[in-house]
Amino acid sequence: xxxxxxxxxxxxxxxxxxxxxxxxxxxxxxxxxxxxxxxxxxxxxxxxxxxxxxxxxxxxxxxxxxxxxxxxxxxxxxxxxxxxxxxxxxxxxxxxxxxxxxxxxxxxxxxxxxxxxxxxxxxxxxxxxxxxxxxxxxxxxxxxxxxxxxxxxxxxxxxxxxxxxxxxxxxxxxxxxxxxxxxxxxxxxxxxxxxxxxxxxxxxxxxxxxxxxxxxxxxxxxxxxxxxxxxxxxxxxxxxxxxxxxxxxxxxxxxxxxxxxxxxxxxxxxxxxxxxxxxxx
Numbered sequence: 001x002x003x004x005x006x007x008x009x010x011x012x013x014x015x016x017x018x019x020x021x022x023x024x025x026x027x028x029x030x031x032x033x034x035x036x037x038x039x040x041x042x043x044x045x046x047x048x049x050x051x052x053x054x055x056x057x058x059x060x061x062x063x064x065x066x067x068x069x070x071x072x073x074x075x076x077x078x079x080x081x082x083x084x085x086x087x088x089x090x091x092x093x094x095x096x097x098x099x100x101x102x103x104x105x106x107x108x109x110x111x112x113x114x115x116x117x118x119x120x121x122x123x124x125x126x127x128x129x130x131x132x133x134x135x136x137x138x139x140x141x142x143x144x145x146x147x148x149x150x151x152x153x154x155x156x157x158x159x160x161x162x163x164x165x166x167x168x169x170x171x172x173x174x175x176x177x178x179x180x181x182x183x184x185x186x187x188x189x190x191x192x193x194x195x196x197x198x199x200x201x202x203x204x205x206x207x208x209x210x211x212x213x214x215x216x217x218x219x220x221x222x223x224x225x226x227x228x229x230x231x232x233x234x235x236x237x238x239x240x241x242x243x244x245x246x247x248x249x250x251x252x253x254x255x256x257x258x259x260x261x262x263x264x265x266x267x268x269x270x271x272x273x274x275x276x277x278x279x280x281x
């Protein structure tokens with residue numbers, strides 16, 4: 001499939017909709033076995049965390065996954081987390097979900113003062129509440145449809161040495177990295193392989209998408225692990241890391257055409273995923 005721009009560009013409100021400061025996450029529930037999540041999309045901090053945060057907004061944004069919520073706009077069931085991963089990282093287990101040391105967070109000096117234990121506990125309460133909500137939602141979808149696919153959408157930096165330095169070599173940085181290490185790969189091959197083929201069949205700016213498995217990341221995050229541990233027979237969670245070709249990772253400026261393509265890729269894969277699930281029913 002060759003991507004052609006829609007000429008109806010997303011507005012600023014489409015990409016960065018205003019979120020209430022107290023919001024934790026948003027859920028859209030549909031009668032479908034397909035779920036998309038953007039758990040690192042958020043940038044907000046609750047007041048007590050912001051008060052002792054030493055890392056500025058630009059530094060946080062560089063390690064967050066902005067615009068990933070836009071990529072899943074057409075997935076029937078959607079979960080978007082609105083808090084920054086620097087408040088609580090839902091994709092790490094409870095031992096590492098609050099970054100306390102630079103070695104837990106790309107060497108960054110995050111805090112102006114070390115968080116008190118009570119603050120950390122309140123952040124971990126959010127982590128626990130999220131996974132309780134996710135379990136309830138996925139249980140209902142599994143009961144309704146038998147099986148489900150969760151697309152766990154993330155992004156990653158490839159210009160860590162600076163905006164003018166050479167990027168990560170392409171051999172180590174596919175445009176789309178599919179992480180499958182936590183799943184029973186043989187069991188879910190009938191879902192994962194057609195999904196990857198669908199993405200590879202997408203042409204953007206005259207080039208096919210470079211889609212590879214377990215190269216830059218292996219899908220070792222907490223969310224996919226949670227799905228496969230709790231729904232071993234019914235849940236296929238695919239960790240998807242888009243290289244930040246859709247934005248400038250140093251300024252935060254989005255590439256609108258690339259974002260539209262990213263969304264279109266995911267949208268085009270949905271019928272493929274549904275057919276794969278039906279074939280195994």
